[in-house]
Amino acid sequence: MHNFDNIIRGALDLSHAEALKRKNPELTETHLLYGMIMNPQSTASKYLKGEIKVLEGLLDKLPRDPSVTMEKLRPNYKFQEWMTLASSESIKAGRDKITEADFLKFYKNFFPSIKINIPQDQASGEDAKSEVPDFLVNLNELANTGKLDPVIGRSKEIRRVQEILCRRTKNNPVIVGPPGVGKTAIVEGLAGLIVANQVPEAIQGRTIYALNMGILMSNTKYRGEFEEKIVGLINFLKSKGHETILFIDEIHLLIGAGKADGAMDAANLLKPALARGELHCIGATTFDEYKKYIESDSALERRFHKVKVDAPTCEDSIQILMGLKEKFEIHHGVEITDDAIVAAVYYSDQYISDRNLPDKAIDVLDEAAAGLKLSADSMPPEMQEHESLMKSKKVMLGSNPDNTALREEIKELEEEFMNMKITWDKNTMELRPRIQTQKTLEKAMNEGNFNEAGMLKNATIPKIEAEIASLNVSWKVSKKHIAEVIQRSTGVPVEKIMKSNQENIIELEKYLRSRIYGQNEALRQISDTLIAAHAGLVNTSRPIGSFLLLGPSGVGKTETAKAVTSFLFNSEKHMFRIDLSEYSEPHSVAKLIGAPPGYVGYERGGILTEAVRRNPYTVLLFDEIEKAHINFSDILLQILDDGRLTDTQGREVSFKNTIIFMTSNLKNYETYLKPELIGRIDAVLHYKPLGEDTVGMLIEKELEQLNKNLADREIKIALDDSIRNKIRASGYDERYGARPLKNSFSRSVIMPLSKYIVTHADIKGSYLLLNDEAGTVKLRKTD
Template sequence: ADGGDVADDPLAAYAVDLRAKARAGKIENLIGRDAEVLRVIQVLCRRRKNNPVLVGEPGVGKTAVVEGLALRVNEGKVPAAIKDAHIYALDMGAVLAGTKFRGQFEERLKAVISAIEADPDAILFIDEIHTVVGAGATSGGSMDASNLLKPSLSSGALRCIGSTTYKEFKTAFERDAALARRFQKIEITEPSREETLLILQGLSEVYERHHNVKYTPEALQAAVELAHKYLRDRHLPDSAIDVMDETGAAARIGVAMPEISLNDALGSRGPDERAAEFSDDTPTAADAPPPIPIGVREIEAVIARMARIPPKSVSTDDRTVLARLEEGLQEVIYGQPHAVKTIAHAITRARAGLARADKPIGSFLFAGPTGVGKTELAKQLARLLALPFLRFDMSEYMEKHSVSRLIGAPPGYVGFDQGGLLTDAVSKQPHAVLVLDEIEKAHPDIFSVLLQVMDNATLTDTTGRKTDFRNIILIMTSNAGAQEINARKVGFADEGPQASDANKAIERTFSPEFRNRLDKTVMFQGLDQSVIQKVASKMLAELELQLADRNVRLTYTEAARDWIAERGFDRLFGARPMARVIDEH
C-alpha cells in the first residue's frame, strides 16, 4: 500500500493467518492447557460478546494457547462449530507502518475489521491487545482503536481473541468498563512444575533436532527445578524452555562443557564444517554427527550464567566447600571458635536442604564488642562460598523517612519510580551475603520491614515488585551486649554471668518478634593478647603483599610484631587500632 493507502486484501497485508502457519508446520504443539482451550472455544461459540481475552503473567503461554487452538483447528480436533475457522493475528507493525496522516491508521484497522466481519469463519487475534487500546488517540482525543472495535464486538459480528498481562488489563480494560464488558476474561495461570516437565518433554524433540543434542530425562527435570528455584523473576514454562534452548545452543557451539573452550570447539574444524554447525539444514543420516548428550551438569552451568551465580552454588554437589567451611573460616578469623562453629553449622544445615524453602538461607545477629571480627566473618563467609558481598551501614537509616531509601519512595513523592537501594541491590545480586551493619542504630520502622524478609523471604517495594530473598544469607551486626562482655571479673571466675548479662542487653535492644525470627544470635568474645598477635601477623602479611605489588620488600622481626600487637591492642576497641598503629609507624 503506497502512501499509507489501504491494501486491496487487508487480511493478507495486516494480519497473519495462524491456520496457514500451522499447516506449514511453523507452530509447535500445545501440551496441556485443555481446559483453557475449551473455555476459549466456548466463548467463541457464544451468540453475543463472543470475545475471549487471555490474561496472565508474561511467559505463561497466552500466545501459545491461541496458536495451539489454530493447530487443533487445522488438524480437525475441535467441535464442528469452529472446524472451518481461520484465526488471523493482527500485525500491529504492518498496520502502523507508513501511516503519515491522521486517520490512516484507523482506516486500515477498519478495513481489517470489515474483512473479518465479512467472513463468518474468521477470528481476529490481537496479541498484547493493550497496545491497540489507546492506539491512534491524540492527547485528549477519544478516537482510539478501542472505539472502532466496540460496536462490532458487542453485536457478535466480530469475533476477537485478545491477550494481555494482569497489569496491562487493569490499566487498559478496567478503566474502560464499556470495553471490558465486551470481553470474557480467561486467566492463564502459571503451570505447575509437573505440568512444565510434560511441556518440556513434548518440546524436547524439536530442540534436539535443531541443536543436534539429546536431553536426558534428568536434564529436563533439572531445567524445571532450577528455573523455578533460581529464575524467580520469570515464569514457567517460559523460563524452563529458555534454559533447555540455551543449553542446547551452548552445547552446539561447544561452551556448555567447561573443558571445551569456544576456540577449541570451532578451531578444530574446517570452514565447511563450521558453516554446517550453524546451518539450519538438517544433515543426512550418513554424515550427521552423533547428538551431543546433555545432562544435569550442563543445565547447571547454563542456569549459573543466566542467574549470575557460581556453578558450584547451583549444584547439589557442593559438599567439599561445606565440609571445609568451618576449617576455612577458622584459618582467617581468630579468637572466635564458637562464632565460627555456629555459623558454619547453620549454613551447612541450610545448604543441605534442611532449611525452610520460604525463608532466607540464614538470618543471623552477630553481637559483641567493636573490632572483634563480626563484619570480617561475613566477608570471609562470602569469599569462601563465592558469593557477592552486600553491605548497608544502618547508621545512615536512623530517621523515619530513611525507610523509603531502602524500599523506594511512596507514590506521589520524588523518586517513586526509581525503586529502593535494598530491593534493587538484591534484585541485581539475588545470591549474596547481605550485611546490615550496626543494626541497632536503624529506625524502628526498618525492623518492621526486616520481619517480612526474615519470615517470608520477600520484600515488596513501593512499585509493587516483589524481591526474592530466599537465596540471601542475612547477617546483622550489633554492639549490643559489648559492655557486659568486656566487663570481665578479676581472677578465674566463670564467664557465664557476663554471657547472661550480654543476652539481657540484646533482649532490651531488640523486640521479641525480631529475636524470634532469627535463626541464631552469635555472640562474639573480646580478643585477648595471644589472638592479637595472630591478627598482627595477618595484617603485616597483607601489607607485605600490598608493597610487593610496588616492588618493595618488607621484612620484620617477631619483636616488631609483638610491639605492634601490644600498641594496637585495646580491650574496648578490639583490633581496629592496630591498623592505625601500622599506618603511623
C-alpha cells in the same frame, strides 16, 4: 516433484487415507475431490460439502484389493490429468506452489454432474491471501507448515478457551497470567488443533488471525487513518462470517491506541462489533495490565470471559522442554541431553526468581545450545584470550627486543596456541557438516518437503553423529553448559551450581574458621542454620538465614558476612551493605523501597528492593542496626516473616534467596529492637572480645596475605619473635579488636619492607627476615 500449498497437501493426505481405508488399488480424481472437501481449511469444503454423499457413492463403486498398501497405491489417468492441468495453471499464474485455486478451476471437467459454481475470488491460494490485511498473521497457516512450536501441558487451558468460544454469548476469552507462562502458546496450540480438525464442530474450519499492533499503528500519522484501518479490519472479519477468530496479544494496548484530538481509540472502535457478535476475539495480557486497563473499562470487560493461566510446575516444564528439544536441536545443529533439560528447569527455577517457567528455562536452554554451536563456528573464549595475551607480549617485545626471557615466553605461548588450534579444528571438523545438515533439515520441514526431511533425520544425521562419536569429543548440551549460562546471568560460580547444596554447605564452618578467629561458637550456629535451610527443613519462603551479630568493634562481625559471601559466590561482590546510620530519619528509610508516587525519583525504585531484584542471590549486611529509625523495623519484619517486600511501584521483590546479617555494638539490644523482630531472627550471636592467643593467629593471617601479594616477585617474608611481640604489644586493644592490629602490622612490617624494596633492585627470589633490634625494624636477606 510437485510443490503443493498446505490445503492441497492436506487434501492429498486425506485422499490417500480414504483410498487405503476403502482398499482401492488406484488413487482417483474422486479421492482427490473428496479429500479437498473433507479438509476444513479448503474452499471446496465451504461450497461443495453437499456433494459428499454423491462422491461417497462414486467411491463405493470403485474396485477393491485387500492387499493394497501405501507403496502399491497408484494414481489413475484422470488423477494425473487433473494434476497436470493444475500444475500448468500454477506456472501460468507465476506461482511457486500449486494451490487449491489451480485445481478448482478444472473440477467440472471431471465432475460435470456438479452444478455448483465456486467464485474464483473465493478460491484459496495467493489470490485469497492478498485480501488479508498486512497487520494480520494467519496462525493456521503457520501451524500447517510446522512453524509453530509444539504446545505441551496446556490441554486444560486450551479446552477452557474452546468452551468459551462455543458459548452463545460472551464467547470471547481473554487469557490472563504472568509474563512467560505460555499465554500465546495456548492460542498457537488451538490453531494447531483446528488445522488437525481436533476441535468441536462449532469452531471447525475457523482461521485464527493474530493482530500485529505495530503494523496496525504504522503510517497513521493523520487523523482518520487509524480509524480507517480498524474499520477495514472489522469489515474483513465480518466478510468472513463466523470463519475467523481474531487473536490480540497484549490486548491492553488497544486502550488508547490511535486516540488523538478527540478520536476514538481501538478498544472503543471494536466494542460495537464485539457486542453484536460480528467478530470472535481472543485476548492475552498480564494480571497487572488486565486490572489497570481492562477492569477499569467495564463495557469492554463484560465482552470477555477471563481464563487464568498460572506458571507450570517444574515437572510440567520438563515435559514442555522435551517437546521443544527437537526444534532446538534442528535449529542449532547440536544434541541436547535429557540431563540438560532437567538442569535448565531446576537451575532456572532456583537461581532466576524474577521470571516465570517455562520461559526462563527455555531461554537458558536456547542460550546454552547457541553457545555450544558458537564454539564450533568461532574460537572458544580461552583461545581468544590466549591469542590476545600472545599479541600483547609481542608488543612488549617490540619495545624491548633484547629480552630473551620474554622471547622464550612468546615462543611457548605460540606452541600452546597452535596445539589448541589443531585440537579445535579437529573437534569442529565433523560438527560443521552436521550443523549444515540441520539447517537443510529445518528448511525442508518449513517448506513441507517431508520426504527429504525424513531422509536427513533418519539416515544422514545419524551417520554424522556416529563419526563425531568416534572422535571422542562431546558436542552435546550438558548440565555444565546450563550452569555456565546461569553463572553469566546470576554470578553464582559453575562449581557451586553443579555441586549439590548439601555437599557445598557442609564445608562452610571449616571455611569460616579459617577466616575468623576466636568466634567458633557463633560460626557453628551460622553454619548449622544455613545447613538446615539448604536441607529444606525450614520455611522456604523466608530468607535462607537471618543473624544478629553483637559484640565490640573489630571482632569479626562484618568479616563474617564477607566470608559467607566469598564461600557461596567465590567473590565478595554479592554482598550488599547498608550503613543504617544513614537511615536515622523517617524520610530516609523510604529510600529503601522507593520514593512515594509524585516525588522525585519515584520511577527509580528503592535502593534495597532494586538491589535484590537485580541480584536475588545476595548477602545483605545491615550495619549498626540500632542507629536506624524505628520505621526500618517494619520493613525488616516483613522481610524476615514473609521473605518479600513490595516497593512503591507495587512490584513484589522476593528475599527468599538472601542471607541477612545485622550488626550492633550494644549489649542491651532488647531495649532498641522490637520483641517481634528479635523473635523472627534465626540466631542472635554474641561475639567475644579477642584474646591474646587470637592475636598471634591474626598476625599469621596478615603475613600470609602479604606473601601472597609478593608471590609474583618471588619474594618471601618471615618474622622473628621480636617483631611479632612488637606488633602484639602495640596492636592489641580489647576495646577495638583487630583493627589496631592491622595498623600495627602496617607500621612494623609493610612500611619498612616498602622502603627496602624500593632501594634494592636485586631482591627478586629473596627470602627476607624482619626483626626488631634496639626498637628499629631491620630486614636481612637470607639464602
